Amino acid sequence: MDRILKQLIQLQELHFTLLEQRTLVPKGQLVDLENSIRTLMEELPPKIATLYRALQERHLAAVVPEAKGTCSACGISLPTSLTAEVIAKKGIRQCPNCMRILYPFEGTPRQLKRDLKETGKPRAGIARFSSAELMLSGIEAEDRDDAISELIHLMAEKEFVENPEGLLAAALRREAIVSTALDHGLAFPHVRGVEGGGMTFSLGLKKRGFRFDPSQIRLTRIVFFIVIPSAVSVFYLQVLSGLIETFREESARKQLLACKTSEEMWTTLKALTQKTIP
Numbered sequence: 001m002d003r004i005l006k007q008l009i010q011l012q013e014l015h016f017t018l019l020e021q022r023t024l025v026p027k028g029q030l031v032d033l034e035n036s037i038r039t040l041m042e043e044l045p046p047k048i049a050t051l052y053r054a055l056q057e058r059h060l061a062a063v064v065p066e067a068k069g070t071c072s073a074c075g076i077s078l079p080t081s082l083t084a085e086v087i088a089k090k091g092i093r094q095c096p097n098c099m100r101i102l103y104p105f106e107g108t109p110r111q112l113k114r115d116l117k118e119t120g121k122p123r124a125g126i127a128r129f130s131s132a133e134l135m136l137s138g139i140e141a142e143d144r145d146d147a148i149s150e151l152i153h154l155m156a157e158k159e160f161v162e163n164p165e166g167l168l169a170a171a172l173r174r175e176a177i178v179s180t181a182l183d184h185g186l187a188f189p190h191v192r193g194v195e196g197g198g199m200t201f202s203l204g205l206k207k208r209g210f211r212f213d214p215s216q217i218r219l220t221r222i223v224f225f226i227v228i229p230s231a232v233s234v235f236y237l238q239v240l241s242g243l244i245e246t247f248r249e250e251s252a253r254k255q256l257l258a259c260k261t262s263e264e265m266w267t268t269l270k271a272l273t274q275k276t277i278p
């Protein structure tokens with residue numbers, strides 16, 4: 001059963017990646033990804049494949065972690081016996097409220113309880129997802145893995161997330177499916193299913209550029225590292241499109257890359273995304 005759950009989680013990740021790629025590179029060739037999804041679906045027991053498909057039509061995030069005795073997607077408290085069964089991986093178990101398939105939270109990295117509303121004012125736009133202290137004006141790393149690690153460690157140092165090593169491993173597993181480096185020197189490494197808070201990102205700049213995706217000649221200069229709780233998987237795609245809309249413009253990239261301090265980066269990012277991320 002553990003194997004089937006793992007397959008389901010993997011399948012869901014591929015589905016998300018497919019949606020992401022459709023958002024990011026609308027004309028891109030996605031045949032490999034579509035084939036992998038088909039193969040995984042065929043490997044599942046037919047009943048479970050049908051259940052997964054039906055759930056996914058309704059929710060998109062169909063397989064979600066149990067988090068401290070609650071369903072991380074709909075937030076309902078789960079019966080203690082059900083939680084125990086999920087943790088013991090006793091077959092496919094579903095949330096009695098939203099019907100999503102639950103998997104044990106286990107060693108999944110979590111967010112800590114940092115509140116972005118610390119200023120008292122309710123935040124709007126991009127300010128809901130980050131803050132000045134998560135801006136890094138100069139990435140020191142020269143390669144992808146170290147750059148992602150720097151951005152994760154910044155988040156961990158500022159007490160937004162725990163288990164930076166676990167997060168790095170998960171981010172690299174995601175990169176292995178298909179690189180998150182895009183045109184215009186942008187990259188969006190991320191980890192889904194990081195519960196315990198809202199969607200949160202750190203942002204790093206590498207002014208002279210580096211090879212984020214070793215198979216590509218293009219250089220990456222702007223890297224967003226994003227943690228995404230299961231419940232906002234769809235919303236995340238909207239934010240992602242907003243960021244891409246902003247930074248497709250060369251003038252926007254130039255303004256951001258000209259920033260010398262974290263504060264300056266944060267102010268510039270807020271101004272640049274005012275229209276694209278309301």
Ligand SMILES: [Zn+2]
Nearest residue numbers: 071074095098
């Ligand atoms: Zn639920």
